[in-house]
Amino acid sequence: MKRALAGALMFAAVLSGCATSSTSTTSQERPATVDELLDGVEIPYERFTLDNGLTVLVHEDRKAPIVAIAAWYNVGSKDEPEGQAGFAHLFEHIMLFNGTEHIPNLIEPLREMGATNWNGTTWFDRTNYFQTVPTPALERGLYIESERMGYLLGALTQERLDAQRGIVQNEKRQGDNQPYGMTFYRILERLFPEGHPYRHSTIGSMADLDDASLEEVRQWFRDNYAPNNAVIVLAGDINVAEARPLMERYFAQIPRGPVNTPAAADIPTLSARIDDTMHDRVANTRLYRTWVVPGLAHDDTLELDVAAQVLGGLNSSRLDRILVRDEQSAVSVSSSVLPFQRVSMFFVTVDVKPGVDPAAVSARLDQIVAEYIAAGPTEDEIQRVATQQVFASVLSIEQVGGFNGKTVALANSAVIAGDPNFYERNLRAYGRITPAAVREVMGRWLTRPTYALRVDPGAREPYQEASATGRPAPDNRPPTAQPRDPMPEIGAIADLDFPDVQRAHLRNGIEVVYARRTAVPITYVAFDFDAGVSADPQGAFGTQRLMLSTMTSGAGGRDAMNIAEQQERLGATIGANGSLDRSALTLTTLSANLALSLDLFADVVQRPDFEAREVARERDQQLAAIATEGTQPNGLAQRTFPALVFGADHPYGRPSSGLGSQASVLPLTRDNLVAFHQTWIRPETARVFVVSDRPLNEITRALNARFGGWQGAAAPVGQKNFDAPIPAARSxxxxxxxxxxxxxxxxxxxxxxxxxxxxxxxxxxxxxxxxxxxxxxxxxxxxxxxxxxxxxxxxxxxxxxxxxxxxxxxxxxxxxxxxxxxxxxxxxxxxxxxxxxxxxxxxxxxxxxxxxxxxxxxxxxxxxxxxxxxxxxxxxxxxxxxxxxxxxxxxxxxxxxxxxxxxxxxxxxxxxxxxxxxxxxxxxxxxxxxxxxxx
Incomplete structure (x- = not known):
């Protein structure tokens, strides 16, 4: 259904148990080191292989009565021959949504048995299907997964192929319809030569999808979806003794098929730099710099990832500091490595600030990148990247399955890198990377010619649509079915046991609502204030959003870069966001660094500086975001709809993004933000929610030390007015x-x-x-x-x-x-x-x-x-x-x-x-x- 990035979990890690620390939550001298945070990081698993070649990995995690099932196939879009661009993704849809020989609709039994986190994805190197099921429904879940693998072709009709073909083509239209939605195609075509396996996108071409015949699609299945070309991971309320007989029962009878040897692919190098321009209906110019670099398991890929994070991935990155904060010539920047099996892509993007000369920013970008390649990162920058990777990994793998989770960490490592332990080896290697090693690797790969793409506002180039005619003649062979036992029954499923909720109060009366979860050593804190977009002053829409973004740009005498760097050192994330009804300040942190994280969080919540230069910079950022929202299909719909149904004067008659308009945001000053903060962000409107592996008394003590003495301003507490009449409905x-x-x-x-x-x-x-x-x-x-x-x-x-x-x-x-x-x-x-x-x-x-x-x-x-x-x-x-x-x-x-x-x-x-x-x-x-x- 979704084209997920396989590399997102490239360096994922899992904690097999809850890490402990003697660090006090009210006094902490230093952040925990990467080595301390990594203590105990692993996903214990057992492995066995069926006689038909199916590899099974089992990880036991008894925290909840659920089991994640993930089937990964060693085939993706890079394996598609000429004329079949999009077949892997098309077949993902066929296997995910169509019926099989014994189940008319695969989604109905998943829904009825209470499956969560179910989906399928395709990328350049693999196709996967996954669902998390209640333990008593595990046998039914395995039956369904085995139906996909062994009992699909007899039910694949022309009607079903045509239905999924149309859906896939609409998925392509939906992506292409977004701002910058056509750029990835151009980047692939320019970076990779004709015939290279990575030259065409996973979504495919309209023409090849139009031309796909039923027999060609059936042959694609026969060639690629056999058990010996797959890995199935089971994670959760199960062990290998329980798993083996079930896998034998439901999968052993499926015969072997051809072995898919992943398409070989070299790492191409451009003969000279390419400067290219596209046009799109976008709000601002975007600059790209892209190189092809080595694949996922190459020795240099980890150093390249660190290089990318320091350059433009961290909130404190070089590009962010220079172009966004200091020179203010860009509104956003990014840098990342997109890893594949045979190659990877090193991306840099810069969104030029409206009104600034893109050519000048482009030249400055090249200068910054060249200087960075020559000098390399600092030791502190590398350690911040390492800590952030541990933090992100702990968060992502708390789940047993889904788009991230333990199944993904194991399966991605096994299928793409050839070793289920790959995730752990890479994560530990972060702590050993040196500035000299990063500098050497950048010199090897990023000094080669780059592809420099510039996307300017304007009318789009012609768009390739699907053909209304010319599709293959229908194949009307009726469905067939092999004999098989019916789906197994579902056992009794116990009702939910939700964590016990406890309540306490800080000295100043703020209520604390708390639940304990010990699966991972993470603490979540959310301060919810009774404000939100609906509290924006009439005629000054966007005030709340600008206030929140500026709060994290300077507080307690710390500037924006200091706040960003400290979060990275701690393995913490501070967020500021607003819904229609609430304004929220949130903290997510590794519990080992809870005390220092709360120190930083307390400054942001209670003592924002609202420094005039930062207000001006954040205001420019918000104005750019307003312009961007006006180019997005859903953004335009969500800006138009509320006032039509609620009326422009109603607190809900404004876009839920809270961005406001150019006219309402441009006049906002520091005084407006200070006034809003004093009126709405105060103890009287606050309630704090905490979920942590630490006990409530420890959490309350830590919060009291930092927030218990907080008193509201002399200004009256804000009051929202919902008395504005809603207009009579007029269709x-x-x-x-x-x-x-x-x-x-x-x-x-x-x-x-x-x-x-x-x-x-x-x-x-x-x-x-x-x-x-x-x-x-x-x-x-x-x-x-x-x-x-x-x-x-x-x-x-x-x-x-x-x-x-x-x-x-x-x-x-x-x-x-x-x-x-x-x-x-x-x-x-x-x-x-x-x-x-x-x-x-x-x-x-x-x-x-x-x-x-x-x-x-x-x-x-x-x-x-x-x-x-x-x-x-x-x-x-x-x-x-x-x-x-x-x-x-x-x-x-x-x-x-x-x-x-x-x-x-x-x-x-x-x-x-x-x-x-x-x-x-x-x-x-x-x-x-x-x-x-x-x-």
């Missing part, structure tokens, strides 16, 4: 004209007579059938049956006060009108004669009960539940109580809840797309149409 279509859009984004809905603090369990269950679940009526009809979209949904967008129902549907441009018509038909049918069916009721109720253990596997998920329970006035044991309420919920209850409030005759339809193409499609819908320009 109509507003087209936001965005020329050259291969997709239209439909963003529609209405305000419901519901508050977020009311009980929404039943209506949300009903809406899973209608709109919010992958198997929902609207997604099934428009994505799966018609292939007009990569995916769409309708959701109750919970707010503390009044809640809107919002449909978000990106659809191919030539089906915009048809999609709106189908959406209306589906909702009206649901509201009249075609309510929740018996099978939908069983699937929804069972799935919601059974998914609870997997939903709160991580400390971050528990923290989110604590915060949402408070915001929506739920009891601390809310999530433990929902299972019994689901069991008592019948289909009639669900129908009544949805029909009482979801009414498409009240919807406002915002369509972001090419008005010249879209408007004629909408004329026959019987709704008033207005066209407004994209801004």
């Amino acid at each position: 109509r279509i507003v087209i936001v004209d965005r020329p050259q859009s291969p997709q239209s984004v439909i963003y529609a809905g209405a305000v419901l007579p519901i508050r977020g603090s009311e009980d929404t369990l039943t209506i949300n269950a009903a809406n899973e059938v209608l709109g919010s679940n992958f198997l929902s009526r609207i997604n099934t009809e428009i994505r799966e049956r018609r292939g007009w979209s990569y995916g769409l949904s309708g959701v109750l967008s919970l707010r503390e006060n009044q809640v809107p129902y919002i449909i978000n549907a990106p659809v191919q441009a030539d089906r915009t009108g048809d999609s709106i018509r189908v959406l209306i038909e589906q909702i009206n049918a649901f509201n009249s004669t075609n309510g929740v069916s018996a099978s939908e009721h069983v699937r929804t109720i069972n799935g919601n009960i059974r998914q609870l253990p997997g939903s709160f596997e991580t400390a971050g998920a528990v923290l989110g539940a604590l915060r949402s329970n408070q915001l929506y006035r739920r009891a601390d044991n809310y999530w433990e109580s929902v299972a019994s309420r689901y069991r008592a919920m019948n289909a009639a209850d669900m129908d009544a809840a949805a029909r009482a409030v979801i009414d498409p005759s009240r919807f406002v339809w915002v369509v972001v797309g090419d008005a010249s193409l879209v408007r004629p499609q909408l004329e026959g819908l019987g709704l008033a149409i207005e066209v407004v320009p994209a801004s």
Whole structure:
């Protein structure tokens, strides 16, 4: 479904147990060293191989009654021959969503058994499928995975191929439709010569997808998806003695197939620097510098990764300090290594500040890079990179599965690097890297000619669309099936045991809401203030957002770079963000460094400097972000919709991004930010939430030492006004004209007579059938049956006060009108004669009960539940109580809840797309149409 970056977990690590430290939480002289943080880092696993060649890795983790299943195949887009660009990704969709010889729809049993974190991804080097299941459903999960591997071809029909082909082409349109969405294709074409396995993108070409015949696709499966070309990782509530007989039962009968030897690929070098220019409907010029460098397991790749992080990956990076903060010629920078099996790509990007000469910034970028290559990083910079890698790894692998997790660390290491221990070896190697080694490796690889791409604002180059004709003649052979036992039954699944919630108060009255999780040595702290975007002064929208971003740019006499560097040394992240209802300051830190992290956090929360130069710089950044939001399809929809349904004067009648407008942000000064902070960011509006491996008394003592004496300003406490009348519903279509859009984004809905603090369990269950679940009526009809979209949904967008129902549907441009018509038909049918069916009721109720253990596997998920329970006035044991309420919920209850409030005759339809193409499609819908320009 998603094209994930295989290299994201390149250096992932896992803690087999909770690290301990004698460091006091109220006094700490130095950060823990990388070696201290790495003590005990490993993922113990056992390995066995079936007679058919299937490799199985098993990691035992009994923290929750769940097991992650991850099947990784040694095939990706680099293995595609000429004329089949996109086959690996297309087949990922076929294997993930289509039925098999014994299961008509693979997603339905996953949903009914409560699977979480399920998906599939394709990248240049591998294809994978994964799901986390309750332990009593493990056998069913393995049965489903074995169906993909051994019992798929008999069920692959022309109709199913065509459906997934259309979905994949809409996934491509959705990515291409974004700002800078076409640049990666150009970069690959310029860096790699004709015939190189990495020259074409994983998403593929429209022409090759058009031409894919059923027999070609079937042969692709036969050649690549055999058990001897796969690794399956099981992680969680299981051991190897339990796993082996299950794997034998469900996979041993699948025969071996051809061995896929991954396509060989050299590391190309450009003969001379290439300077290139593209145009796109973007807000600012973006500069790229790209080199092809060695692959994942090469000896130089770790040093190149460190080089990239120091140059533009850390918050304190060289490029950030020079171009963004000191010279203020750029609004954002980045640098990273994108690692593959045979090669990697070293990327540098710079978004030029509007109004600054891009040519001058380009020349300055080249000078900075050249000086950095010659001088190399410092020891302190390398140690900060190492600490951040440990921190990021601990966070990512708290889960047993999913897009990150332990299964990914093991499987990626085994399939791409050939060694399941690769992740651990690399992580430990960070602490041994020297400045001289990084300098030497940069001199070897980054002094070669670079590909320098510049993307300027303007009309896009011509876009390649799918062909309306010319597809292969249908192959109408009927489905066949091999004999097999039916799916195993699911055992009894215990109700959720949510962590006990404890409460305490600091000396100044701030309430602490706490839960303990000991799986990893991480502490999460969130200060939620009763403010948010809805607290922005009328006419000064964007004040809250600018205040929050400036808080982390200087506090307690520390400047922005000092704050960034200290976080990196500690393995900590301080965030400042606002929702519509709350402003939040958050800290996530390695618990070994909790005391020093809280010292830094206390400065940011209580003592922001709001230094005038930083205010001006952050204001320019926000103005650039506003311009960028105005080029993004979803950004335009979300800027347009709120005022239409809530009214411009309502606190919810503004975009949830909180960016404001050019007119409202430009006049903001330091005084505005200080006033907002004094009015809203204060003990009287605060509540602090903590999830940690440390006990509550220790946490409370540490917080009291830093926040217990904090007193609010003399200014009155802020009060939000929700008395502004909401305009009467008037159904109509507003087209936001965005020329050259291969997709239209439909963003529609209405305000419901519901508050977020009311009980929404039943209506949300009903809406899973209608709109919010992958198997929902609207997604099934428009994505799966018609292939007009990569995916769409309708959701109750919970707010503390009044809640809107919002449909978000990106659809191919030539089906915009048809999609709106189908959406209306589906909702009206649901509201009249075609309510929740018996099978939908069983699937929804069972799935919601059974998914609870997997939903709160991580400390971050528990923290989110604590915060949402408070915001929506739920009891601390809310999530433990929902299972019994689901069991008592019948289909009639669900129908009544949805029909009482979801009414498409009240919807406002915002369509972001090419008005010249879209408007004629909408004329026959019987709704008033207005066209407004994209801004």
